[in-house]
Amino acid sequence: MKITIVAGARPNFMKIAPLIRQIKNRQEQRSDIHFRLVHTGQHYDAALSDVFFEQLHIPKPDVNFNVGSGSQAEQTAAILIAFEKELIENPCDLVLVVGDVTSTMSCAITAKKMGVKVAHVEAGIRSGDWTMPEEINRKVTDCLTDLHFTTSVSASENLLREGVNPQQIHFVGNVMIDSLLHSKPNFKAPDWFAEANLESGKYILLTLHRPSNVDNGDQLVHTLRTIEQIASERVVLFPIHPRTKHVLGSKINEFKRIYFTSPQPYLEFMWLVQNSSCVITDSGGLSEETTVLGIKCFTLRNSTERPETIEIGTNTLVGTDLNVLSKAYTSFLKNGLGTHGIPELWDGRAAERILEIILRENA
Numbered sequence: 001m002k003i004t005i006v007a008g009a010r011p012n013f014m015k016i017a018p019l020i021r022q023i024k025n026r027q028e029q030r031s032d033i034h035f036r037l038v039h040t041g042q043h044y045d046a047a048l049s050d051v052f053f054e055q056l057h058i059p060k061p062d063v064n065f066n067v068g069s070g071s072q073a074e075q076t077a078a079i080l081i082a083f084e085k086e087l088i089e090n091p092c093d094l095v096l097v098v099g100d101v102t103s104t105m106s107c108a109i110t111a112k113k114m115g116v117k118v119a120h121v122e123a124g125i126r127s128g129d130w131t132m133p134e135e136i137n138r139k140v141t142d143c144l145t146d147l148h149f150t151t152s153v154s155a156s157e158n159l160l161r162e163g164v165n166p167q168q169i170h171f172v173g174n175v176m177i178d179s180l181l182h183s184k185p186n187f188k189a190p191d192w193f194a195e196a197n198l199e200s201g202k203y204i205l206l207t208l209h210r211p212s213n214v215d216n217g218d219q220l221v222h223t224l225r226t227i228e229q230i231a232s233e234r235v236v237l238f239p240i241h242p243r244t245k246h247v248l249g250s251k252i253n254e255f256k257r258i259y260f261t262s263p264q265p266y267l268e269f270m271w272l273v274q275n276s277s278c279v280i281t282d283s284g285g286l287s288e289e290t291t292v293l294g295i296k297c298f299t300l301r302n303s304t305e306r307p308e309t310i311e312i313g314t315n316t317l318v319g320t321d322l323n324v325l326s327k328a329y330t331s332f333l334k335n336g337l338g339t340h341g342i343p344e345l346w347d348g349r350a351a352e353r354i355l356e357i358i359l360r361e362n363a
Helices: 010-029 049-055 073-089 102-113 132-142 153-161 176-188 218-232 243-256 266-274 286-292 322-335 352-363
Strands: 002-007 034-039 094-098 117-121 147-148 168-172 203-207 235-239 258-261 278-280 297-300 316-319
Touching: 002 010, 002 073, 002 102, 010 034, 010 049, 010 094, 010 176, 010 352, 049 266, 073 102, 094 102, 102 117, 102 132, 102 258, 117 132, 117 218, 117 352, 147 153, 147 278, 147 297, 153 168, 168 352, 176 266, 176 286, 176 352, 203 218, 218 243, 218 258, 218 286, 218 322, 235 266, 266 286, 278 322, 286 316
Parallel strands: 002 034, 002 094, 094 117, 117 147, 147 168, 203 235, 203 278, 235 258, 278 297, 297 316
Antiparallel strands: none
16 A cells, blocks of 8 residues: 655644654554655744754655745645646555645645545544634645545534545544654753753743734734733743744844743653743644643644634633733733543554554455
8 A cells, every 4th residue: 555645834743753663663563554745844944843853753755855844825736736736646555644734725625636545634623713824734635535535523513514434533632642642752852941041840832823912013022022011020931933023023122021942842842831930822732732731832823623622621712812811821820720631542552553554444
């Protein structure tokens, strides 16, 4: 059996790593399974891409399209063209896509138009927010998918409501948690951490990347000033994307309690998460990781595609009203983390279940 695995952006890398590890285990057991790794190059900066491959022990891609930056339409078109050529030159039995980035949707479309089966890892999650490109990517991909691998019962229920054949839906758990648990013993502090006079457990980790939060300079400055005030005496650690740093411009020097650093490699970033007092973010994936690590998370969005991180985990959805964030943070300081748990099947074995199903379905 030949599988083409697609990755394009940073969130994908944590999801393909355990899948590749399981395929290699099967190969050692002499299973007739082969994979080809396609990197679309949607994230093209080595600091945001190559180091993740190294730390997660992902092999060098068989091909990199290097599509780079551009509008949603430009990236989609470039990937469609490149992936069609890839499948013509390297036929396969199954295209496996993960997550909800542009590469996921584009390669799913190409594969189905060429009569190749599609497996979607992290299928069925929904935010209900159509202003998010990721929501469109999810819906389109799931309309084309043959094997839906879901992270939660609610994701499976979403697919059932949308009319997906129950036999095509497989609740397997969360592959990103596979990577988290596998890599946890190797988490390490960044080299600069001690030099910055930061202390474990005494800083707030902040991540912002969604256009609605970072593209408007005045709004971004207001958000950061408010978070700085909310944090009071605590340092706010902000690994900032170069594009967001450019939006801030010279105003980056106005913040006294925010420590700006470059985007971090996976092992260093997860160490920062694990050793923070709490996390403020607009990332969905990070709310999953904080749930498993038992770290309080405040999500600056009006909706989430990962409701289990709120219902079971450590996440609080505070929306875009920073007064709500202030009240939620004050409550956390007063009352602590509260009761929390880890969602079903987030046990580090999701990739193992996925591969068993793939091999069974294609026997």
